[in-house]
Amino acid sequence: MAGIELERITDYTYGIRQTTDVRMKVPGLVFSSPALVKYLKNDQSLQQVVNVSMLPGIVGASMAMPDIHWGYGFPIGGVAAFDAEDGVISPGGVGYDINCGVSLIRTDLHYDQLKPKLRQITDNLFKNVPSGMGSTSSKVRQSDIDDILKNGLSWCTENNMATKSDVMNTEENGSMKYAMSDAISAEAKKRGLKQIGTLGAGNHFLEIQIVDRIYDEKVAGYFGIKRTGQVTIMIHTGSRGLGHQVATDFIRNMNSGEHDVVMHPVDRQLVSAKINSKLGEKYTGAMNAAANFGFVNRQVIVHNVRKTFSADFPDSEIELMYSLAHNIAKREKHRVDGEYRDLVVHRKGATRAFSSVDMTGDAAYSKYGHPVLIPGDMGTASYILVGKEGNDSISFGSSCHGAGRKLSRKKSMETFNSSEVIAGLAHKGIYLRAQNRQVVSEEAPGSYKDIDEVIDAVTGAGLTMPIARLVPVGVVKG
DNA sequence: ATGTAC
Numbered sequence: 001m002a003g004i005e006l007e008r009i010t011d012y013t014y015g016i017r018q019t020t021d022v023r024m025k026v027p028g029l030v031f032s033s034p035a036l037v038k039y040l041k042n043d044q045s046l047q048q049v050v051n052v053s054m055l056p057g058i059v060g061a062s063m064a065m066p067d068i069h070w071g072y073g074f075p076i077g078g079v080a081a082f083d084a085e086d087g088v089i090s091p092g093g094v095g096y097d098i099n100c101g102v103s104l105i106r107t108d109l110h111y112d113q114l115k116p117k118l119r120q121i122t123d124n125l126f127k128n129v130p131s132g133m134g135s136t137s138s139k140v141r142q143s144d145i146d147d148i149l150k151n152g153l154s155w156c157t158e159n160n161m162a163t164k165s166d167v168m169n170t171e172e173n174g175s176m177k178y179a180m181s182d183a184i185s186a187e188a189k190k191r192g193l194k195q196i197g198t199l200g201a202g203n204h205f206l207e208i209q210i211v212d213r214i215y216d217e218k219v220a221g222y223f224g225i226k227r228t229g230q231v232t233i234m235i236h237t238g239s240r241g242l243g244h245q246v247a248t249d250f251i252r253n254m255n256s257g258e259h260d261v262v263m264h265p266v267d268r269q270l271v272s273a274k275i276n277s278k279l280g281e282k283y284t285g286a287m288n289a290a291a292n293f294g295f296v297n298r299q300v301i302v303h304n305v306r307k308t309f310s311a312d313f314p315d316s317e318i319e320l321m322y323s324l325a326h327n328i329a330k331r332e333k334h335r336v337d338g339e340y341r342d343l344v345v346h347r348k349g350a351t352r353a354f355s356s357v358d359m360t361g362d363a364a365y366s367k368y369g370h371p372v373l374i375p376g377d378m379g380t381a382s383y384i385l386v387g388k389e390g391n392d393s394i395s396f397g398s399s400c401h402g403a404g405r406k407l408s409r410k411k412s413m414e415t416f417n418s419s420e421v422i423a424g425l426a427h428k429g430i431y432l433r434a435q436n437r438q439v440v441s442e443e444a445p446g447s448y449k450d451i452d453e454v455i456d457a458v459t460g461a462g463l464t465m466p467i468a469r470l471v472p473v474g475v476v477k478g
Numbered sequence: 479a480t481g482t483a484c
Contacts (some may be wrong), residue, residue: 097480100479240479247479298482327479
């Protein structure tokens with residue numbers, strides 16, 4: 001089959017015409033760059049952008065971020081908004097790891113203070129935060145799980161694992177409305193019982209980082225990023241087996257022809273439900289409950305990171321800068337053709353990036369816009385950005401979520417020797433603790449696109465503004 | 479991503 005034709009609109013914006021397929025209800029729109037556009041031919045992800053555009057009630061365009069790659073049904077790096085009345089909600093548009101996301105902790109430590117203890121603290125983090133496939137923590141009670149699913153972060157506050165400031169600095173204050181614990185299967189809850197505060201595997205990580213560059217001192221200062229050399233800690237994980245089971249349950253039930261289901265004309269993986277149907281409401285409730293679990297999971301890790309650092313640096317300030325979701329569907333108001341409309345925006349491997357002008361999100365950061373946290377690969381850099389004014393009408397206020405894979409995991413395994421990866425990182429002053437050799441090869445820096453180029457793309461497209469660049473020094477991988 | 483298989 002011939003490839004999908006991409007039309008260059010600007011250096012940073014590429015279109016897929018609606019004439020590509022008669023079933024498309026809106027065009028495709030890919031944010032990329034001259035440096036990155038070549039990767040779009042590597043996989044089936046553009047076909048997935050086309051497939052998403054066929055869903056009922058889709059508004060504007062089927063969009064993708066510069067870190068786009070092949071995913072289940074929807075591409076990873078995909079953004080799709082649906083009319084809240086006539087549109088659909090789709091589990092594949094959220095992904096299997098519901099509320100996968102990023103938390104960033106800032107400290108008042110300078111690298112010079114940390115350096116002598118870097119190996120020891122990284123080892124302690126590796127010990128104190130369970131990681132790896134099937135990793136577990138001490139079990140919580142069944143009543144705790146229901147509380148977590150319904151209420152999110154308040155469970156952490158009540159159990160002395162979150163401060164008021166932590167809650168303020170979490171997207172949606174760590175508590176999604178319309179969360180239905182009852183919509184989640186006993187099997188999903190059982191899997192979640194032993195996974196509170198665990199990192200998981202694959203591209204999930206915990207990283208000690210150093211502020212390398214500040215692009216905007218005013219906004220960085222407001223976020224508590226004050227100087228180069230300042231130590232930060234980044235966490236990337238989601239809702240673990242619980243969220244995965246929720247996605248599995250709903251996709252299976254929908255594909256077995258449940259009432260209110262909307263089948264997709266070409267791809268079963270894009271099965272969905274009318275937003276306003278009973279099934280749509282049930283998935284929304286389950287997704288929001290799983291998202292609450294994700295916020296709690298990351299916060300318990302934040303708590304354990306804080307404890308670990310405090311043991312060596314009892315007087316230092318260790319604060320959550322922000323915790324965000326990059327796999328979620330949210331009900332939001334956006335201006336479409338000059339009028340505000342109620343939409344459900346699916347962001348799968350994409351981050352909310354509202355500007356201060358368009359801000360309808362968390363009060364803590366309404367002054368300068370929504371913080372955007374973009375991890376790169378473990379050998380290069382990560383970024384703090386904010387949503388840029390005007391992005392509301394470009395991408396429903398969204399940005400990318402990472403560097404995006406350049407090589408498949410299998411290809412990475414064949415290409416990179418783990419000992420050489422570890423030596424390469426050590427050469428750059430980065431100390432890695434990983435559960436196994438496989439994850440080291442799979443997550444090799446060479447497996448990912450250049451994060452600096454990805455940041456250039458989202459900046460060039462007018463989605464975000466860079467605030468600070470962070471470089472890794474200590475890495476924990478599952 | 480994921481008790482990497484119903």
